[in-house]
Amino acid sequence: MAWYEIHPTCGHDYREQIYGTNSHGERDYEVARLSARLCPACWKQQQAEANASVNQDYELPALEGSEKQIAWAENIRAVAVTTIGKAIARGEADRERFASQLPLAYKMLDFAKTATSAGWWIDSRENTIAEIAQACKHSTI
Template identity: 35%
Template sequence: MPALDGSPRAIAWAERCRHQLVSDAYTALVTDGDLDDDAWEDIEDAARTVTRAGWWIDNRESDPGDLPELLAAATSSDRPNENPY
């Protein structure tokens, strides 16, 4: 997963939140659910685009099965701008 954007304290907390949410989502959607590994890769790719630490902190208590919808609802401010100029 890519580095997160935010203060050092927020980044440390968000990295734990992201790891827990993504791990729990994998269990809920793939291990215990009907999602295959190819579909999971799409979810992981979407998760990689959300680099704002605050987004992961804000969604830390979300239901893991909702991760695809949460990622789809993430705004452009939650994702890095490819062209910084």
């Protein structure tokens, strides 16, 4: 274990403790990998901006939970809603092929707009799309 200076692409240098051996350059590889990215603060800011854009594009309501839960759930929800949105766009482009699946996709998007519990998004993170589809089959949305 040792502390290394990381020089990420955003220019915000920071120190990182890297564990493990360095007999085959493992730590050096990790330093290079971290240096090729944004610093943690810039990455969080970039994620927050991307999530805000998805929230605005799909008119999603604010999530309820702690600050950390909301930040985590926003990422999960953004990926799920974007995936559903792409499926809807693909279905609209080829209605003949996807006509039977479009109603469920729209229902899933409506459900995503009503699921405001950060905890639900976090608990469902492993299979969010399947969880949404299952919830839609049992809801009256």
